Amino acid sequence: MKVIATYNIKGGVGKTATAVNLAWLAAREGAPTLIWDLDPQGAASYYFRIKPSIKGGSRKMLQGKRDLDKYIRGTDYEWLDLLPADFSYRNMDIFFDHTKKPAEQLKKLLRPFRNEYYYVFLDCPPSISLTSENVFAAADAMLIPTIPTTLSLRTYQQVLRFFKQHQLDTVKLLPFFSMVDRRKQLHRDIVDQTDDLLKDFLTAQIPYNSEVERMGIHRAPVGDFAPASIAARSYAALWNDTKEKLINYLP
Numbered sequence: 663m664k665v666i667a668t669y670n671i672k673g674g675v676g677k678t679a680t681a682v683n684l685a686w687l688a689a690r691e692g693a694p695t696l697i698w699d700l701d702p703q704g705a706a707s708y709y710f711r712i713k714p715s716i717k718g719g720s721r722k723m724l725q726g727k728r729d730l731d732k733y734i735r736g737t738d739y740e741w742l743d744l745l746p747a748d749f750s751y752r753n754m755d756i757f758f759d760h761t762k763k764p765a766e767q768l769k770k771l772l773r774p775f776r777n778e779y780y781y782v783f784l785d786c787p788p789s790i791s792l793t794s795e796n797v798f799a800a801a802d803a804m805l806i807p808t809i810p811t812t813l814s815l816r817t818y819q820q821v822l823r824f825f826k827q828h829q830l831d832t833v834k835l836l837p838f839f840s841m842v843d844r845r846k847q848l849h850r851d852i853v854d855q856t857d858d859l860l861k862d863f864l865t866a867q868i869p870y871n872s873e874v875e876r877m878g879i880h881r882a883p884v885g886d887f888a889p890a891s892i893a894a895r896s897y898a899a900l901w902n903d904t905k906e907k908l909i910n911y912l913p
């Protein structure tokens with residue numbers, strides 16, 4: 663089982679679009695895949711046409727007092743399951759804080775699935791919190807969508823610094839450029855620069871493409887309704903880069 667998080671402190675950078683499209687691609691290859699919608703906004707659940715709700719609220723489940731299994735739902739796609747969001751996830755930090763190892767709760771909750779799923783995707787809310795620390799501990803790889811702007815690069819540096827300060831393994835950080843608009847001079851300048859900071863960026867980039875926005879209308883991954891689009895092909899390239907890292911660099 664490999665746990666892949668889509669994470670950024672920043673909101674609206676393409677985390678959910680990435681998790682949804684990559685999880686779909688993984689499942690399409692026949693790998694049993696779970697996507698856990700950790701965001702109380704419930705966007706990933708919405709894209710897969712699943713009600714963002716955990717019956718009775720999420721506290722007991724997140725504190726390990728209920729089997730996660732019974733909340734998992736099948737999607738319309740073979741090999742792809744989803745653990746829905748719930749509005750009570752907004753209190754996740756508080757729920758975790760009341761457990762023995764507050765930063766390792768997510769890792770512990772996922773352990774029983776190690777023989778059941780080949781990939782687990784964690785679609786994270788935008789923040790840096792105890793929940794994020796749980797994600798850092800549980801994930802084998804952390805995909806960080808980064809819009810090519812100066813502020814977004816600073817945010818990536820903040821994540822990098824946090825990892826170093828907390829003796830976390832920075833090798834699991836997989837930043838990549840997201841929503842790239844090559845009509846914009848700033849985007850071109852940032853994407854094309856050879857700064858040291860960019861050496862860790864994946865080769866694949868996700869362009870700004872209206873097909874991604876249309877996922878909300880189709881309520882489906884882009885590869886399902888627009889397989890020949892530049893967006894679908896870019897997500898396929900991103901998935902290949904991610905797998906390559908998982909095989910060659912990440913334990």
Ligand SMILES: Nc1ncnc2c1ncn2[C@@H]1O[C@H](COP(=O)(O)OP(=O)(O)OP(=O)(O)O)[C@@H](O)[C@H]1O
Pocket residue numbers: 672673674675676677678679680701705786787788840841842868869870871872874875876877878
């Ligand atoms: N490559 C893209 N091209 C065009 N629009 C995009 C692209 N990626 C995402 N979007 C759109 O931008 C918005 C934000 O994307 P998304 O929900 O994936 O970001 P997010 O980082 O998960 O946001 P949040 O922090 O709110 O969870 C959505 O409306 C989505 O359709």
Ligand SMILES: [Mg+2]
Pocket residue numbers: 677678679701705785786787
């Ligand atoms: Mg999101």
